[in-house]
Amino acid sequence: MTRKKRRLTLIGLGMLLLSAATALVLTAFQDNLVFFYSPSDLQTKPLAADQRFRLGGMVEDGSVVRDGQTIRFTVTDYAATTPVVFSGILPDLFREGQGVVTEGRLNSEGVFQATEVLAKHDENYMPPEVSDALERTGKMPNTMRMPESTSNTGS
Amino acid sequence: MPGDLMAAFSIAELGHFALVLALFVAIAQSVVPLVGAHRGDAAMMGMARPGAVALALLVGFAFCALMYSFVVSDFSVSNVFENSHTDKPMLYKISGVWGNHEGSLLLWITTLVVFGLAVALSSSNIPPQLRARALSVQAMITVGFLLFILLTSNPFERIDPAPFNGRGLNPLLQDPGLAFHPPMLYLGYVGFSMAFSFAVAALIEGRVDAAWARWVRPWTLVAWTFLTAGIALGSWWAYYELGWGGWWYWDPVENASFMPWLIGTALLHSAIVVEKRDSLKSWTILLAILTFGMSLLGTFLVRSGVITSVHAFASDPTRGLFILMLLVVSVGGALVLYAWRAPQLKGGGLFAPVSREGALLLNNLLMSTAAATVLLGTLYPLIADTLNLGKVSVGPPFFDGVFVPLMVPAIIAMAVGPMLAWKRGDLRGALGRLWMAAGLGVAGMVTVWLMRGGAVGDILASFGIGLAIWLFVGTIMEFGDRIKLFRAPLSESGRRARNLPRAAWGMTIAHAGIALIVAGVTASSAWKGEAVQTQAFGETVTVNGWDFTLLSAETFEQENYTGVRGTFRLSRDGEEVALLTPEKRTYNQPPMPTTEAAIHTTGLHDLYAVIGDPTADGTAFVTRLYFEPLVPFLWYGAGMLCLGGLVSLSDRRHRVGAPVRRREAKAGATAAKPAKA
Numbered sequence: 001m002t003r004k005k006r007r008l009t010l011i012g013l014g015m016l017l018l019s020a021a022t023a024l025v026l027t028a029f030q031d032n033l034v035f036f037y038s039p040s041d042l043q044t045k046p047l048a049a050d051q052r053f054r055l056g057g058m059v060e061d062g063s064v065v066r067d068g069q070t071i072r073f074t075v076t077d078y079a080a081t082t083p084v085v086f087s088g089i090l091p092d093l094f095r096e097g098q099g100v101v102t103e104g105r106l107n108s109e110g111v112f113q114a115t116e117v118l119a120k121h122d123e124n125y126m127p128p129e130v131s132d133a134l135e136r137t138g139k140m141p142n143t144m145r146m147p148e149s150t151s152n153t154g155s
Numbered sequence: 156m157p158g159d160l161m162a163a164f165s166i167a168e169l170g171h172f173a174l175v176l177a178l179f180v181a182i183a184q185s186v187v188p189l190v191g192a193h194r195g196d197a198a199m200m201g202m203a204r205p206g207a208v209a210l211a212l213l214v215g216f217a218f219c220a221l222m223y224s225f226v227v228s229d230f231s232v233s234n235v236f237e238n239s240h241t242d243k244p245m246l247y248k249i250s251g252v253w254g255n256h257e258g259s260l261l262l263w264i265t266t267l268v269v270f271g272l273a274v275a276l277s278s279s280n281i282p283p284q285l286r287a288r289a290l291s292v293q294a295m296i297t298v299g300f301l302l303f304i305l306l307t308s309n310p311f312e313r314i315d316p317a318p319f320n321g322r323g324l325n326p327l328l329q330d331p332g333l334a335f336h337p338p339m340l341y342l343g344y345v346g347f348s349m350a351f352s353f354a355v356a357a358l359i360e361g362r363v364d365a366a367w368a369r370w371v372r373p374w375t376l377v378a379w380t381f382l383t384a385g386i387a388l389g390s391w392w393a394y395y396e397l398g399w400g401g402w403w404y405w406d407p408v409e410n411a412s413f414m415p416w417l418i419g420t421a422l423l424h425s426a427i428v429v430e431k432r433d434s435l436k437s438w439t440i441l442l443a444i445l446t447f448g449m450s451l452l453g454t455f456l457v458r459s460g461v462i463t464s465v466h467a468f469a470s471d472p473t474r475g476l477f478i479l480m481l482l483v484v485s486v487g488g489a490l491v492l493y494a495w496r497a498p499q500l501k502g503g504g505l506f507a508p509v510s511r512e513g514a515l516l517l518n519n520l521l522m523s524t525a526a527a528t529v530l531l532g533t534l535y536p537l538i539a540d541t542l543n544l545g546k547v548s549v550g551p552p553f554f555d556g557v558f559v560p561l562m563v564p565a566i567i568a569m570a571v572g573p574m575l576a577w578k579r580g581d582l583r584g585a586l587g588r589l590w591m592a593a594g595l596g597v598a599g600m601v602t603v604w605l606m607r608g609g610a611v612g613d614i615l616a617s618f619g620i621g622l623a624i625w626l627f628v629g630t631i632m633e634f635g636d637r638i639k640l641f642r643a644p645l646s647e648s649g650r651r652a653r654n655l656p657r658a659a660w661g662m663t664i665a666h667a668g669i670a671l672i673v674a675g676v677t678a679s680s681a682w683k684g685e686a687v688q689t690q691a692f693g694e695t696v697t698v699n700g701w702d703f704t705l706l707s708a709e710t711f712e713q714e715n716y717t718g719v720r721g722t723f724r725l726s727r728d729g730e731e732v733a734l735l736t737p738e739k740r741t742y743n744q745p746p747m748p749t750t751e752a753a754i755h756t757t758g759l760h761d762l763y764a765v766i767g768d769p770t771a772d773g774t775a776f777v778t779r780l781y782f783e784p785l786v787p788f789l790w791y792g793a794g795m796l797c798l799g800g801l802v803s804l805s806d807r808r809h810r811v812g813a814p815v816r817r818r819e820a821k822a823g824a825t826a827a828k829p830a831k832a
Contacts, residue, residue: 009508014520021524021561025531028556029549033535036546054548068689068770069777088687089398089767089779092739092748103550 034103039080047106055082055112056101064096075100075112086114167232170220171311177213177268178301180206184294188287189359200287207275207290210297211268218265221310222252231317234258234310240323240744242715250334251324256458256474257310259337263454264300266338266345267293270374274349281370288356289349296348299481307474323744326716332392340385340412344450346378347419351447354440355489358496363440368430371443373804375426379419380800386412387793398750398765400685400781402789405554410533411453417526418446421519428512432504432577435516437497442519444493448486449526455479456533510580514572521565528557555680566622566673569666570629574636588636589629596625607682619677627670634663661803668795675788684782691775699782701762702726703735708766708776716742718751721766721776725755735764761786 036054037045047053055075063074069088073096074081084102094100094117102114184206191199221234225248230236238255239248247254253262271293274286304310328334353371357363389412394402403409422442428435455478506512532549539547570592574585586593600621607613635641637659638651684699695704708721718740725733735753742749755762760783767777 006505006508010516013508013517017520017524021528021557024557024560025528028553029535032550032553032556034548034550036548066768066771068775069687069767089765089777092398092750 036101038077039075039082040077042082042106043080050105052103052105054101054103055084055114056099057082059094059096059098059100061096075102082112083110084112084114086117088117090117165224165229165231166220167224167229167311167313170217170224171309173213173217173220174301174305174311177210177217178298178305180209180213181294181297181301184210185291185298187291189291192284192287192291192359195284197283200283203287203290204275206294207268207271210294211272214261214265214268214297217311218252218261221258221261222249224311225249225252228321229317230319230321231313231315232310233312233314236314236318236321238324239321240715241320242744243324243329244715246331246334247324247329250328253337253341254324254328254333257304257308257312259341260300260304260308261310262338263341263345264297264304266341267297267300267348270346270349271297274374285353285356285360285367285370288359289352292352292355293348296352296485299485303474303477303481307477321744323715323742325745326740326742326747326749329715329742330392330396332388332396336385336388336392338385339381339388343378343380343382343385343419344412344415344453346374346381347415347422347443347446347450349374349378350422350443351485351489354443355492358440358489358492361496361499363429363436363500365430365433368426368439369808372423372426372430375419375423375443376800376804379416379423380797380804382412382416382419383793383796383800386416387790387797390793391790394786395752395754396749398752398779400683400752400763400765400779400783402679402786405532405551407533408457410529410554411456414526414529414533415446415449415453417522417529418442418449421522421526422446424515424518424522428515432506432512434504434506434512435519436500437493438519440497440500441493442523444486444489445523448482448489449530451478451482451486452530455482504578506577507579509575509582511572511575511577513580514568514575517568518565518572521561521568525558525561525565528561529554532557563622566626566669569669570626570633573630573633573662573666589632592625592629592632595628596621599624613681616677616681619681620674623670623674623677626673627667630663630666630670634659656808657806658803658808661799661801661806663799664802665796665799668792668799671788671792671795675785675792678785679783679789682784684784686780688778689770689775690778694775696778696780698762698780699784700727701732701782703762703764703778703780705776705778706734708769713740715744716740719766719769721764721778723753723764723778725762725764733762735762737764737766739766739768756787758787760784 034052034054036056037047038057039055042055057075057077060074060076060081063072065072071086071090072083073086074083076082084104086102086104101118102112103116103118104112104114106112184203187199188203188206191197191202221232223229224232224235225239226245228235228239228241228248230239234255234257235251238258239251243251251258253259271290274281274293275290350371353367353374357367386409389409390402393404393409394400422439425435425439425442429439455475458474458478504512532553535549536547539545570589571582571585574580574588575582600617603620604613604617607617637655638648640648643651686696686698686703688696690696690703690705692705692707695702697703702725704724704726706722706724708719710717710719712718718738720736720738723735723737724731725735733755735755737753738751740749740751741747750765753764761781763781763783765779767779769776
């Protein structure tokens with residue numbers, strides 16, 4: 001086998017793999033991209049029925065109602081709110097007045113049925129989507145801004 | 156006031172000072188040996204060694220200074236104040252050093268210079284020019300990171316007056332698994348910097364040959380082994396600490412460590428071709444550059460917070476920008492150099508597509524493609540956001556849908572590849588020798604499928620189990636062939652096994668480990684049993700034939716947290732197997748709840764219990780119970796991967812080192828060199 005032929009075989013194999021991977025990626029993208037919306041987005045954007053998406057915002061103070069393993073709460077971006085219902089154990093850091101990202105579908109009554117509530121490792125952490133949404137509505141609560149690291153006052 | 160000055164002066168200042176000094180040493184180190192190598196000036200090249208030692212001492216001192224500040228709880232150091240507390244057990248005071256951005260960066264640099272030191276002190280048969288150049292390149296990376304830490308993330312920043320106590324470490328990080336996860340991961344990430352430095356040095360020098368591959372391979376192996384261990388530890392931690400019963404979430408932070416692993420695995424295999432056959436040279440160089448590029452990208456993704464991650468910690472975009480610049484300069488620079496010099500690297504031995512080289516190349520292509528798709532999936536939300544396509548997230552279904560189909564041919568080929576000869580292989584012969592693996596694989600697949608009730612939905616998962624069996628048996632058979640098992644007297648086989656190169660042992664162990672991981676991944680994703688419910692005291696919930704009875708729950712108090720501990724009786728067919736005691740803890744400092752799952756392992760399967768919140772009347776708790784089939788196989792497999800890496804590393808060739816490079820050897824002569832199997 002000559003050098004040229006070998007190179008052609010290799011390039012052919014590489015192209016084949018690449019096109020297979022592209023096909024895989026495209027089909028996977030078609031089915032599995034999950035969009036992120038804030039409660040305000042839900043009021044303005046038309047949603048395809050039964051579309052799975054992520055809803056994010058802050059858990060409204062005083063909105064959490066537990067009934068056994070079913071938990072109802074309201075997600076707010078301080079411009080609009082969406083009621084959410086979730087069945088299961090909430091992540092440890094789920095708390096009223098904190099950022100949250102949930103994944104699920106909106107039912108016909110406008111209640112978001114979450115199948116997943118995402119956990120965060122850090123109590124001060126706010127998902128970038130949430131802070132963006134809050135910035136957009138101009139409702140970023142001051143307490144949620146990360147304090148800058150302490151300035152160097154040492155000698 | 157001199158008294159105040161003395162009081163305010165602490166070891167932390169010395170640490171800071173050492174870092175500044177290290178920066179200057181690194182700058183000198185990145186210029187002098189390089190110029191020396193160019194001019195052939197032995198004295199200037201000779202600077203490389205003491206330079207590497209000095210760098211290691213200075214940075215090592217800074218690291219120890221920070222650790223000391225944590226150990227004695229010196230809260231005048233802002234970093235200690237933010238991340239430590241006097242109540243914390245010693246282990247977590249120490250692991251707190253790298254449990255934060257600044258400290259982990261210092262750990263990163265420490266690893267960088269330790270690898271430089273290791274190269275400087277390792278066996279002296281590396282030609283002085285190559286060594287000088289490689290150490291210079293390594294020092295350039297060090298300069299970049301030292302600037303980064305000194306300008307944006309000084310771990311020694313002071314507070315005056317010092318607070319009385321610290322804020323404590325994120326309780327999720329107060330865990331033995333996570334105490335060692337970052338150092339392992341970093342040893343892996345940063346270890347690939349050595350392959351990178353050698354690759355760039357080789358490009359400057361304009362030659363890559365078998366000897367080069369032999370010097371680079373051990374460093375790649377070390378890095379790969381640590382990275383494997385780091386990823387496995389992180390996965391294990393997520394499994395038992397997050398309390399969701401999953402061990403891999405395709406989270407950006409996980410992907411960040413997985414991409415360098417994939418490319419690093421490709422590099423590990425292509426370096427064999429360079430070493431044995433003097434072929435695939437420029438491809439190997441490219442892989443070495445990309446592997447480290449992926450490591451830098453991983454650091455960028457984790458540290459910049461540009462990507463939403465379940466694991467994300469609070470982060471700062473300006474730091475991300477700095478790492479991005481480092482990434483662009485180092486990898487971009489290396490790629491430009493590559494484009495310029497690589498065409499001069501003459502390709503060596505020819506080979507047919509069906510050959511050992513061909514199989515290793517197939518591995519390379521599949522691994523790189525897989526890494527590319529993972530990269531795309533990880534970055535897509537960022538791209539979509541920048542292009543205003545909306546905010547999207549790419550979840551596990553995407554990665555499963557793309558990654559799994561790419562791995563299937565890889566695993567099929569993995570059993571065949573080692574059976575093929577170099578240069579021109581006999582595919583039919585290899586397959587003929589693998590009849591037993593194929594037979595057992597199909598038999599296993601059918602058996603599992605029938606045992607599961609023959610449902611259509613189980614076909615794919617059964618195929619996965621069949622693949623695992625194919626790979627495992629195929630790997631063992633290849634090993635059996637090498638030692639003439641059952642075809643020669645046992646004593647003869649034993650002698651052959653002892654004389655087999657350690658690298659061959661390493662490959663067998665690691666490939667068999669992959670087989671176990673395939674089995675574990677398949678079973679745990681397809682047949683995991685899960686039950687979430689409100690469970691009253693005395694109530695029994697059955698998951699996949701295992702009975703979980705909630706007996707009691709009591710509150711308790713510990714030094715740094717309070718908690719609720721539930722007690723479950725785990726039984727099967729009416730017989731008690733174990734008591735499970737999951738906890739829900741609330742830490743004092745910082746105030747934060749965590750979940751401690753209780754796991755009973757049969758060695759084959761895990762039974763996993765999590766306790767949640769009580770109902771309003773307190774007679775029942777929300778509980779989550781899982782049956783986790785074959786999850787232990789993941790940890791066995793990961794252990795075997797690391798063991799394989801270590802065994803391969805102990806190969807005599809690496810210890811003795813490469814033969815002295817013949818200076819007068821012409822490019823054509825190396826290509827004609829006979830292959831050593």
